[in-house]
Amino acid sequence: xxxxxxxxxxxxGNAQKLQEGTCKLQKLLEMNGxxxxxxxxxxxxxxxGGGSGGLAAAKEAAKYDKKVMVLDFVTPTPLGTSxxxxxxxxxxxxxxxxxxxxxxxxxxxxxxxxxxxxxxxxEVKHNWMAMTESVQNYIGSLNWGYRVALREKxxxxxxxYGEFVRPHTVKATNKRGIEKLYTAKRFLIATGExxxxxxxxxxxxxxxxxxxxxxxxxxxxKTLVVGASYVALECAGxxxxxxxxVTVMVRSILLRGFDQDIANKIxxxxxxxxxxxxxQFVPIKVEQIEEGTPGRLKVTAQSTVGDQIIxxxxxxxxxxxxxxxxTRKIGLDKVGVKINEKTGKIPVNDEEQTNVPYxxxxxxxxxxxxxxxxxxIQAGRLLVQRLYAGATIKCxxxxxxxxxxxxxxxxxxxxxxxxxxxxxxxxxxxxYHSYFWPLEWTVPSRDNNKCYAKIICNIQDNERVxxxxxxxxxxxxxxxxxxxxxxxxxxxxxxxxxxxxxPVCAEIFTxxxxxxxxx
Amino acid sequence: xxxxEKRVHGYGEFAETAQRCHGRPIFAxxxxxxxxxxxxxxxxxxxxxxIVRKELHNMPDGSVFIYCLVGDRAYWKDPNNEFRKNLKLTxxxxxxxxxxxxxxxxxxxxxxxxxxxxxxxx
Numbered sequence: 001x002x003x004x005x006x007x008x009x010x011x012x013g014n015a016q017k018l019q020e021g022t023c024k025l026q027k028l029l030e031m032n033g034x035x036x037x038x039x040x041x042x043x044x045x046x047x048x049g050g051g052s053g054g055l056a057a058a059k060e061a062a063k064y065d066k067k068v069m070v071l072d073f074v075t076p077t078p079l080g081t082s083x084x085x086x087x088x089x090x091x092x093x094x095x096x097x098x099x100x101x102x103x104x105x106x107x108x109x110x111x112x113x114x115x116x117x118x119x120x121x122x123e124v125k126h127n128w129m130a131m132t133e134s135v136q137n138y139i140g141s142l143n144w145g146y147r148v149a150l151r152e153k154x155x156x157x158x159x160x161y162g163e164f165v166r167p168h169t170v171k172a173t174n175k176r177g178i179e180k181l182y183t184a185k186r187f188l189i190a191t192g193e194x195x196x197x198x199x200x201x202x203x204x205x206x207x208x209x210x211x212x213x214x215x216x217x218x219x220x221x222k223t224l225v226v227g228a229s230y231v232a233l234e235c236a237g238x239x240x241x242x243x244x245x246v247t248v249m250v251r252s253i254l255l256r257g258f259d260q261d262i263a264n265k266i267x268x269x270x271x272x273x274x275x276x277x278x279x280q281f282v283p284i285k286v287e288q289i290e291e292g293t294p295g296r297l298k299v300t301a302q303s304t305v306g307d308q309i310i311x312x313x314x315x316x317x318x319x320x321x322x323x324x325x326x327t328r329k330i331g332l333d334k335v336g337v338k339i340n341e342k343t344g345k346i347p348v349n350d351e352e353q354t355n356v357p358y359x360x361x362x363x364x365x366x367x368x369x370x371x372x373x374x375x376x377i378q379a380g381r382l383l384v385q386r387l388y389a390g391a392t393i394k395c396x397x398x399x400x401x402x403x404x405x406x407x408x409x410x411x412x413x414x415x416x417x418x419x420x421x422x423x424x425x426x427x428x429x430x431x432y433h434s435y436f437w438p439l440e441w442t443v444p445s446r447d448n449n450k451c452y453a454k455i456i457c458n459i460q461d462n463e464r465v466x467x468x469x470x471x472x473x474x475x476x477x478x479x480x481x482x483x484x485x486x487x488x489x490x491x492x493x494x495x496x497x498x499x500x501x502x503p504v505c506a507e508i509f510t511x512x513x514x515x516x517x518x519x
Numbered sequence: 520x521x522x523x524e525k526r527v528h529g530y531g532e533f534a535e536t537a538q539r540c541h542g543r544p545i546f547a548x549x550x551x552x553x554x555x556x557x558x559x560x561x562x563x564x565x566x567x568x569x570i571v572r573k574e575l576h577n578m579p580d581g582s583v584f585i586y587c588l589v590g591d592r593a594y595w596k597d598p599n600n601e602f603r604k605n606l607k608l609t610x611x612x613x614x615x616x617x618x619x620x621x622x623x624x625x626x627x628x629x630x631x632x633x634x635x636x637x638x639x640x641x
Binding site: 137138140141143144148149151152 | 619620621622623627630632633636640
């Protein structure tokens with residue numbers, strides 16, 4: 001670098017700036033071993049991943065007039081499925097899942113309706129293509145909406161695969177293989193996850209995942225769902241609700257990480273409502289008997305507790321055994337970002353910063369954080385506000401409410417029973433519970449002993465409600481309000497003092513009196 | 520090969536023309552009718568039209584651009600008119616790519632960048 005003596009014709013202010021700038025440049029060159037360091041970057045922020053977290057952060061940064069780029073690219077599934085801008089939630093997650101769950105609920109409602117006096121002579125049948133077309137059309141309008149929103153907010157978007165090539169630099173490769181380099185002062189990794197495969201013969205050739213299911217151009221027919229995750233149970237649930245023959249193959253327990261008392265009730269309900277469960281087996285081979293849309297597949301499975309081998313024939317095999325973070329092929333080694341080698345997840349501090357100060361991460365790829373859209377969105381927005389608007393608020397990952405949209409829906413906030421026992425000790429928690437019968441289920445004679453409410457209270461802290469669990473219709477709607485109450489530190493006494501709304505399912509929570517302790 | 524424009528008036532003519540052009544990329548701009556002196560009852564349509572026309576060269580080869588006058592103001596205000604019912608149009612001007620959820624409505628049509636994006640997006 002030339003010596004820092006400014007030319008004579010600069011004003012003193014500019015001369016000073018030039019001097020300071022050159023000194024900074026010298027320091028940077030020393031730090032980076034005399035590599036090429038740009039005087040200015042192409043962007044203030046480059047976001048890798050245009051999903052829930054990435055888009056929320058990008059739009060927020062644009063509000064503060066930052067120059068932002070979003071790189072989003074979907075690597076097609078083994079079967080060739082791909083989708084537009086918006087990430088997992090919009091395209092192959094929450095949105096299509098909830099719509100198809102609704103389709104299944106409507107089927108049930110049609111059955112119930114006869115008892116309420118509706119008369120129709122034809123049997124009711126479901127058309128997979130008609131449903132999928134409507135769902136995909138809606139998703140298409142969301143993809144387009146995001147394109148328009150980014151353009152209007154002046155966020156640069158490229159449909160290209162982003163990977164780090166050296167500090168402060170990413171390479172973006174579009175679907176035609178054309179590569180471009182971009183630099184930025186800061187980066188946000190929000191690349192999310194993709195479904196895991198089993199690693200057995202025939203898995204990638206013949207099995208589908210949730211990435212393929214929601215746009216499948218033919219009815220899946222008789223389906224084997226492999227897995228016990230909420231993805232597996234939700235998909236099995238709505239497929240059965242649409243009238244398909246569904247079997248779920250489970251290696252060990254259902255809904256690992258969720259309250260197991262409730263998880264078992266969910267499983268029982270599904271079994272009683274026509275879904276077959278094969279427990280303690282894992283597939284070891286998938287073969288094609290006949291091609292077609294759908295074709296016929298033969299699945300061979302092995303017991304996890306003995307030598308038994310079983311075989312079954314299905315039209316479709318849906319793998320839902322877990323999701324893996326997309327962090328292994330984005331050049332993180334080139335910039336020194338540490339990941340958990342075993343899980344692929346990225347550890348961050350409480351400000352979503354990786355071990356490299358100018359690189360941040362949000363969403364499903366984070367280690368030890370809940371994999372939920374609203375969490376990613378909140379984390380993304382708050383991060384950007386801290387970076388560019390002088391804010392100090394950090395994302396609160398405690399008491400995040402969730403809902404599992406199985407045929408019997410499950411809403412939860414706070415501790416599961418087992419984690420409350422582990423943290424506070426069984427003698428220090430009080431569990432109040434009750435079954436309930438939704439009024440809407442009485443007339444059509446639906447189950448009177450399946451819907452269930454449970455709260456967990458901390459005896460040593462004024463019986464503060466630390467866990468909320470509801471199993472029943474509209475669980476998500478019921479849980480949202482209680483999540484706010486829990487955030488305010490609601491106690492059992494305050495809950496009891498709240499007058500119920502009648503006749504609704506949620507009112508049960510205002511009259512809970514029976515404890516598990518009382519037997 | 521370029522692109523070609525077709526001018527239609529009313530829903531019937533629009534539907535027939537779109538049918539005939541099936542298989543080609545179809546873009547359509549819906550505007551309010553013009554009176555004998557060439558003035559539209561829809562001021563936003565007056566603003567949008569030249570902006571849209573300036574970007575037409577961005578459409579892929581073989582495209583059809585349908586310029587559709589929807590009817591008079593009274594017809595348009597009727598919540599049950601065929602455009603609202605069948606095409607789910609909510610306002611004029613509307614610029615859309617037929618057969619896809621991609622569309623720009625009212626002031627969105629004033630932005631050349633968005634119009635260009637609609638014509639070039641795949």
